[in-house]
Amino acid sequence: MKFSVLLLIGSSIFIAGCGKEETVSYVVPKEKAAAPAAAPASNMMGSDADNQAVMAAHAAMTAQAPASPGFTADLPDGWTENPGSGMRKASYSIEGTAIDFYLTSLSVGDVPSNVNRWRGQVGLPDVSAEEITEDVQVFTAGGHEVSYIEIYNEEGGKGIIAAIIDLSPSYWYFTAKGSVDELQAKASEIRGFLESIQFEGHNH
Numbered sequence: 001m002k003f004s005v006l007l008l009i010g011s012s013i014f015i016a017g018c019g020k021e022e023t024v025s026y027v028v029p030k031e032k033a034a035a036p037a038a039a040p041a042s043n044m045m046g047s048d049a050d051n052q053a054v055m056a057a058h059a060a061m062t063a064q065a066p067a068s069p070g071f072t073a074d075l076p077d078g079w080t081e082n083p084g085s086g087m088r089k090a091s092y093s094i095e096g097t098a099i100d101f102y103l104t105s106l107s108v109g110d111v112p113s114n115v116n117r118w119r120g121q122v123g124l125p126d127v128s129a130e131e132i133t134e135d136v137q138v139f140t141a142g143g144h145e146v147s148y149i150e151i152y153n154e155e156g157g158k159g160i161i162a163a164i165i166d167l168s169p170s171y172w173y174f175t176a177k178g179s180v181d182e183l184q185a186k187a188s189e190i191r192g193f194l195e196s197i198q199f200e201g202h203n204h
Contacts, residue, residue: 069103071142074196076189089172094186099178101190109164109171111136111147118151121177122158141165141197148194150187152180159183163194 069090075081078095084103085091091102115136116126137148145166152159159180165172176183176190183190 071197071199073193073198076193079189079193094189097178097182097186099176099182099186101174101176104173104175105167105170106173107170109166109168111164114162114164114173115149115151118149118160118162118175122151122153122160123156124151124153139195141195142199144199146194148191150183152183154180157181161187161190165197167199 069084075092080093080095082091082093087104089103089105091100094101112129112132115132119126132149135149139146139148146163147166148161148163150159150161157180159178161176161183163174165174174194176186
């Protein structure tokens, strides 16, 4: 009997042990937090439309405010003043012509050497200082002396109308280059423009 009881107890323990559920632990990795979405560029710098509007306004202001050439003059009908570029302080378009009329500034103002230089540009030979003096007309504009000359190569069809204004220590050169016919047709306008020049203060 004793043996039977022990056997029964042992069997109960075995059965109980076989029916016990085993606990299993798992380590679940945490989900990575999603990276915050980058703020749209429009939130940081303004919308594209706003940026384009600002750039357009800046460009318009720049285009409407060219540097002053330092003088005023009566602009004939059909003339357009253009902003300076490079060595040119200003340039002018004359409607209906291909005349290239512009202003430069140099530190020397020797009339004879410049006249012979211009003569060479239109295919004419050098002449003496005495002959140049006879051809150059002198008048005043804005209180300053102007040396004015018209040079035409009738055979070559090219010409130059030029003026040197003494603004010592610098000299202004107004030069109009084009065909003989166009320059002769506009010579009175060019001279009238030069005679009307008034300088702005001492901004020479």
